[in-house]
Amino acid sequence: MQLEQINIQINNESIIHSIDLKINSGEIFVLMGPSGSGKTTLLKGIAGLLPFTSGKQTWENGTGTTGLVFQEPRLFPHLTVLENISFGLKVRGIPAKERKKAAREFLKNLQLDGLEKRYPHQLSGGQQQRVSLGRALILNPDLLLLDEPFASLDTTLRQDLIEWLYDLQRKLSFSILWVTHYLDEALSVADRIGIILEGRLQQIGTPSKIFQNPDSEKIAQFLSLPNRFSKEQWSNWFQGELNVLPTLNRGWIDPNHLQLFAGEYNQDEDIREEFTCMIPAIVTKVRPSREGYSISVLAGNQSLDVNTTGWKRVPTVKEKIRIRVPFAQIHWYSE
Ligand SMILES: Nc1ncnc2c1ncn2[C@@H]1O[C@H](COP(=O)(O)OP(=O)(O)OP(=O)(O)O)[C@@H](O)[C@H]1O
Structure with missing residues (x-):
């Protein structure tokens, strides 16, 4: 997926400025930036939930699909775990038996065994978030958009899910645009990292390039690198x-x-x-x-x-x- 000169304004205020970004197929691109720098706004734009004020979004094969997982789970409260995960397949007209089978597969991987009949209010925050992930993944999006999806989980579960998602991504080769503020998370998965400050994409590079060669003092400061004088x-x-x-x-x-x-x-x-x-x-x-x-x-x-x-x-x-x-x-x- 490619973005060219993307601008997003909300209420006449410019939030995203002239962003050029190409996410290669099969790549995990990690987007990092301080709170309020425009990460969620950019993700929503790419997912089609917010209009671009100007600029162009194109896909390698003409068209492409996205799946977005937000910071906080957004599940249908009146649907069970299994129904939530398989919802997108129902919309696509996949028969009940088939979509249940597919959803059960994800339940196991997401460590949600035994919870398929529960409703969202009967789950912990972390469990709800994993259901959101399953709901997005089951549709096989070309580009998975992750907005700090694991921020609310405890360290062990976070690491398990990162590893599982990483392995799944390497196997199926979909692309991920992954927003995180955890350095360890970024370094363990990123093919490339992009740093966004005040709505502008400031530097793109491999993790080692970004950490050993930050383009500006502002980036070094954002990364909390020592030895700035x-x-x-x-x-x-x-x-x-x-x-x-x-x-x-x-x-x-x-x-x-x-x-x-x-x-x-x-x-x-x-x-x-x-x-x-x-x-x-x-x-x-x-x-x-x-x-x-x-x-x-x-x-x-x-x-x-x-x-x-x-x-x-x-x-x-x-x-x-x-x-x-x-x-x-x-x-x-x-x-
Ligand atoms: N609906 C809205 N109306 C007005 N301003 C908005 C709206 N949504 C976002 N903004 C503004 O756009 C800027 C970027 O917000 P955004 O949520 O994209 O940042 P972020 O980098 O995702 O932050 P965080 O890490 O805290 O989630 C902020 O200044 C925010 O106040």
Whole structure:
């Protein structure tokens, strides 16, 4: 499915601005953005529940179908679980026996065994949400639109369902546009991630591209990436000796690119090199990580995170150490 220059206005207010987006067939595209950035509005537009003010939506094969699962379950209160799940098949004229068989298949996968005769008010929020998912999936949509569908579920159930849905998607190769604010959820399923801020799609890329190469300070901030600093801080570290372009105001460096060195900073010994430089710091936190240690330090007024792999001696809190900053790894942003 492809969107070209999509705009959506509600009550004369522009909510979605000039969005271009292509979702490839068989792809899981995760859309992330702060509350109020327009994620639900865009999903509703794609599902045909809200009109586009301008722009074009096209499908690879001419036409396509969508299935939308909202944040909160929206079930028919007077229908049982089984009837809710199979409702779309009834509308399509599929015989009762056949649609019940199909719905029962989903009940098992959605861990809803034994609940088929219940009505929505007799289910927990999480169970209702799984019924909503079944109701959308049973119609085999070309593009499944998920608006934080698992937000209300406990962690174990959330992970089980993510895994089940992921496996099902890989098997059947439908596409998913998946809105989530859970980083772990995004990273475990996304082929690509899109970041939307204030109704504009700001960056699209693979998870590693987005997290290692955020296009702007705003994106790095939204992703809560550590090691974002101001030009003033940079000036303080290097006593104003290392200038950056006047148009660049904010810097960011990945914790994997900083290096820790034991021993206190000594200006006479710490020779400034062409491509890297040492700055003095004090260890504030030491946490084991999968690869080694994640170490937080205070360098001037700035807290920095450094990931180490195979540090020979684990530094202790309050220890004075040095951080090596490789200039080429710093990302500078104008704002
Ligand atoms: N029916 C409406 N009438 C007026 N404004 C609306 C309407 N629906 C959404 N908006 C506005 O559009 C903007 C985007 O809302 P939307 O629900 O799409 O954001 P979201 O990114 O999905 O947020 P959240 O993560 O909180 O669900 C918000 O400023 C919201 O107030």
